[in-house]
Amino acid sequence: MISSLTAEKLACTRGDRRLFDGLSFRVSAGQALAVEGANGAGKTSLLRMIAGFLAPAAGRLVLKSAQAEITDAEERGKSVGWLGHHDGLKPQLTVREQLDFFARLYGRAPDASALERVGLARQAELPCRYLSAGQRRRLALARLLVSERPLWLLDEPFAALDTAGQGLIAQLMARHCGHGGIIIAATHDPLGLGNESLKL
Template identity: 50%
Template sequence: MTQRQVLDPLTLSAQDLVCGRGGMALGPPLSFSLSSGQCLFLRGPNGAGKTTLLLTLAGLITPLSGHFSILGAAEETGRLIHHCGHRNAIKPRLTVAENLQFWARINPSGGLDPALALAETGLARLADLDAGYLSAGQSRRLALARLLVSHRPIWLLDEPTAALDSQGHGVVASLIEHHLGMGGLVLAATHDPINVENAAILTLGGQG
C-alpha cells in the first residue's frame, strides 16, 4: 500500500439528527461521534435510511431536524468529504485512466497519481480500456479508486463492496484500514461483513 500524507485530526459529530425524504422521517433521532482513525458501519434493512444518512452528511439532503458538525476542520466541509454512492458514476467512453484523471482534475488536493490508484485497486492492466467495457466489479473498483486521487479525510461509502468478489472485499478492507491509519474517518453503509479491526456498528431500524 502506497504511503500517503497523515491527515489532520477531525471529529464528525451528530446530535439528534433526523434524516428523511419528502418530509418523512426514516427513523428516530441519531447521535454519534466519529473521530480520526475510527470506522462506523451502518447496518439495517432496505429503507432503514442508511443511504439517506450518508447523503445528509455529504450535504446533499437537508436534515429534518437536529444537526451535525465537523470539529477541527480548517477547510470548508465540501473539501473534507468523499461520498462514494452505490452508483459508480463513471464515464463509459473515457478510458479507465482518463476517468481517474478527470476526478483528479476537478478535485485537486494532493492525492495519489491515477496510475498508483489503479494499481492499488487492481485495475492497472486495464488503464487504457474504455470504462464501458468493465464488469460490474471492475466498475466498482474504479469508483473506489476515486477515493485515492484526491486527499480527503472523511469517507462516506454506500455499499462499497457491491458486485465485488472475495478478493475485492479484501481490497476494500485494505483501503479502509490504510485510510484509518493515516487519520481518516470512514462511515460506510453495508450489508456485507468487511474485516476492519475495531470498527463500530450502528444499526438502523427503518420503515420499509
C-alpha cells in the same frame, strides 16, 4: 486533517414519513462506523445528509479539525470522499482519462499508481464501457484514493465485488483509518475494522 465528526439529534423525513429521529453519534479520526439497518431504514439518506446533499429535518452535524469547527453542509462536503451506489463512470472515457478527470477536478495531480493499487494497471487505456462490474467498482475505489479526502462515505462498499475485491477494499479501508481518516459505511456485511456500528 479532521479530528472528529459528531451528529447531534439528527432527524430525517421523506415526505410525510419520518425515517429516523434523535440520532446522535461521534466518530473520531482513525475510526470507522458501520451503519446497519433494513432496506428503506434511511442508511443512504444518512450518508447523503453527512455529504451535505440532504438537509436534516432537525439536529446538526459538526466536523471538527484542529483549527476549526465546520457546521456548514457545503463546506463539510469538501472533506468528503464519496462512493455511492453508482460508480460515476462514462463509457466513452478510458480508465486513465476517467481517473485523471476526477483527480484534476479535485485539484490533485493525476496519479497512475492509484490504478496499480486497485489492480487496474493493465486496463489503463481501455474505455470504461468494456469494464466488468467488479472492475468498475475498483476504478471507483481508485477515484476515492486520488481524491485524498479524509471523510469516506461508502454506500454498500462490498457490492459487486468478488472475494479478492472485498479483500482489497478491506485493506484500503484499514489503511485509510490507519492514516487518521474517518469511514462511515452503510453496509449489510461486517467491515472488519474493529469498528462500532449504528443500527437504524
